[in-house]
Amino acid sequence: MAMTPLADAPVTELAALRGLFFDLDDTLLTHGVLTRAAYGALWDMHDAGLRLVAVTGRPSGWGEVIVRQWPVDGVVAENGAVALLRQSNGSGGSSGVARFDGCDESERQRRRMQLGDLVARARTLVPEARLTDDVHARVTDVTWDIGERVRLPGDRVDLLAKMIVDAGARTTRSSVHLHATFDVEDKASGAVSFAHAVFGEDAGTTLARYAFIGDSGNDAACFSAFRTTFGVANIASWVPRLSVVPRYVAEGARGLGFAEVASALVQSRGIASRRSGLPR
Ligand SMILES: [Mg+2]
Incomplete structure (x- = not known):
């Protein structure tokens, strides 16, 4: 199935989302760099009330730093095998990082x-x-x-x-x-486990009410599992090797494409709440 341009994604579908699971390399990051546009996009989604979870092949050591510092709810690292969650001390401050490893x-x-x-x-x-x-x-x-x-x-x-x-x-x-x-988890099973443990969501709700954005072959499990999926423009070179392609594709590559998707999600919430007469 061909990818639909992001601009044609139905507002109602985007507005119904509770959060976004996102890949890091060549999706949020541009050749390894967190650009101003991409970091601003994270804050915009955070401020709009979207739950944000990085799902990456990067190490759990990176995840520990990210959950301490970024406006995210957690990180699923090492392609789904480990999850990291910031632990609050109850007064709004950070008191450490909890690690979930399914293996003893x-x-x-x-x-x-x-x-x-x-x-x-x-x-x-x-x-x-x-x-x-x-x-x-x-x-x-x-x-x-x-x-x-x-x-x-x-x-x-x-x-x-x-x-x-x-x-x-x-x-x-x-x-x-x-x-x-030697672990069996993939990005999709890691994301589903995280949402269950942290947000209390069952698998069906996670896959229907959260979206995923990625760029390459190690995102394949998420492109197959989630209902609403986005690709940044550089997904194009992977398309022939993906059994399931993202449903929507951004015009921009890497961090610019990520910012485009973030903007569409944030705007959809404003449009939907104005339509229903609810305050934003
Ligand atoms: Mg990537």
């Missing part, structure tokens, strides 16, 4: 050892492949740099991916990283 500590240790074996095997098989510079902040996966600081040719990425699968692990790739994990 001994099993987590066992999986980390297995990931270590994969790293060793990769060093022999594809010696030029480099681990990402954020791998130390990860708990549930390991990642190789395929397009962030270095570009690994497609056939070498495929070779690594085959090695990971042959070892009984799962692999996903974003525009920048190739991931290996």
Whole structure:
């Protein structure tokens, strides 16, 4: 099915949304940078009463920083395996970060050892492949740099991916990283678990009343699961490889596209409340 331009998204559909789950790299972030437009867009949605949750392949260590500092309700990190939530001290101040990991500590240790074996095997098989510079902040996966600081040719990425699968692990790739994990969660299951634990929403409500915005292959689970989905314009290069494409697509790429979607969501709430005669 073809993607519909964002401008043609029905206001009633956008206005009914309770929140937005969003990808970071090449969706909110523009080549790794949080632009003024994108950060302003987050605040605009926050001020309009939308719940905001980042859903990223980035490490839980990044998630801890983001939930402490940004106007978001939480972060689902490492492609769904770990979630981070700011804990308030009750007087409005921040008192720390809660971490949700579906796996107990001994099993987590066992999986980390297995990931270590994969790293060793990769060093022999594809010696030029480099681990990402954020791998130390990860708990549930390991990642190789395929397009962030270095570009690994497609056939070498495929070779690594085959090695990971042959070892009984799962692999996903974003525009920048190739991931290996022994966890079973994906971005969609991680988002649904988060909304249940934190917002008290059942899965059906989450997938119908929250939207998702992303840009690449590791967003595929969310594009399939959520009813209202957005792509930033740079999704175009991934479209041939996605079984389900986002329902709506922004004109702008990366952070600009994100800001466009945010603006449509915020405006829809104003339009809908004026129509129904309710105060904004
Ligand atoms: Mg991305």
